[in-house]
Amino acid sequence: QSALTQPASVSGSPGQSITISCTGTSSDVGGYNYVSWYQQHPGKAPKLMIYDVSNRPSGVSNRFSGSKSGNTASLTISGLQAEDEADYYCSSYTSSSTQVFGTGTKVTVL
Amino acid sequence: QVQLVQSGAEVKKPGASVKVSCKASGYTFTSYDINWVRQATGQGLEWMGWMNPNSGNTGYAQKFQGRVTMTRNTSISTAYMELSSLRSEDTAVYYCARAHRLTRDAFDIWGQGTMVTVSS
Numbered sequence: 001q002s003a004l005t006q007p008a009s010v011s012g013s014p015g016q017s018i019t020i021s022c023t024g025t026s027s028d029v030g031g032y033n034y035v036s037w038y039q040q041h042p043g044k045a046p047k048l049m050i051y052d053v054s055n056r057p058s059g060v061s062n063r064f065s066g067s068k069s070g071n072t073a074s075l076t077i078s079g080l081q082a083e084d085e086a087d088y089y090c091s092s093y094t095s096s097s098t099q100v101f102g103t104g105t106k107v108t109v110l
Numbered sequence: 111q112v113q114l115v116q117s118g119a120e121v122k123k124p125g126a127s128v129k130v131s132c133k134a135s136g137y138t139f140t141s142y143d144i145n146w147v148r149q150a151t152g153q154g155l156e157w158m159g160w161m162n163p164n165s166g167n168t169g170y171a172q173k174f175q176g177r178v179t180m181t182r183n184t185s186i187s188t189a190y191m192e193l194s195s196l197r198s199e200d201t202a203v204y205y206c207a208r209a210h211r212l213t214r215d216a217f218d219i220w221g222q223g224t225m226v227t228v229s230s
Contacts, residue, residue, distance in 0.1 A: 001172070003154065034215040038155070045205055045223055046147075046155065051216035089155050093215045098171055099145070099157040 004029065004090055004102035011108040017078040020105045022090030023071060028100055030071035034093035037066055037075045041086045049088075050075060077107070085109045112136035114206050114221035121227045127194040130224045132206035139187035140164040143209040145217055146180065146191045148202040156202075160209070161189060196228045 005023040012018040022029065022037075029035055035053045038046035048057050050066035053073065063078045073092070077084055090102035117131040132144065146158040159170035161180040168180045179192045189206055204224045207217035 034213065036216040038217075040155075045220035046207075046217075047220075048210065048216055048218045051210055051218075052213050055212075057210070057218055091155075091157070091216075096172070097169060099160075099215065101147075101155040101157060104154040 001100045006102040006105045009106045012080045013110045016080050020075045022073040022102045027095040028092040032093045035073040036091045038089045039086045082109050116221040116224045119225040129192040132189040134187045144189040145207045147205045150202040201228045
């Protein structure tokens with residue numbers, strides 16, 4: 001199972017909105033509404049930000065939102081803040097009853 | 111509070127095995143799947159497999175089939191991941207992660223990670 005494809009890096013200024021894409025196939029992202037997004041700060045464990053494409057866990061800011069179209073899922077961060085600077089990973093359920101993560105995206109706040 | 115606490119760092123020689131533990135507290139251990147994810151230094155996340163602590167049922171990524179074993183001891187609310195035939199490429203931080211209460215396919219509680227170093 002190949003990793004889902006994400007851009008290596010995305011940047012934006014404070015207050016702006018950015019979108020991170022996550023491209024897979026019909027056997028993973030496109031076939032199921034089981035896409036999740038994780039935020040990871042250096043040296044820390046990942047934190048769940050979005051599950052089932054567009055649902056936010058309790059306690060996650062509503063500045064984070066998720067969507068999906070075809071084989072590509074997206075995470076949008078609106079009102080970008082300094083604390084949003086981190087690595088972001090998508091993941092998806094697959095037709096093999098496994099999980100696959102994305103390649104990861106480094107978000108930089110300019 | 112709900113948490114997963116993992117065992118400490120390990121240094122192993124090539125060909126050896128390592129067993130990492132993950133102790134759950136603050137919730138009913140048998141009610142949520144436990145997944146294992148690893149991350150080599152400077153690299154991305156890699157899913158290894160899952161275990162249902164109630165039934166003991168497991169599912170492994172094809173890459174690790176035959177080399178990984180996930181078990182549990184429900185009396186002490188602890189999950190284990192054992193990886194055998196270690197090679198240098200297995201050097202990574204290993205995380206356990208609990209499945210979200212509403213979906214098995216998202217992980218809402220993570221352990222602090224266990225560094226496993228494979229070196230001769």
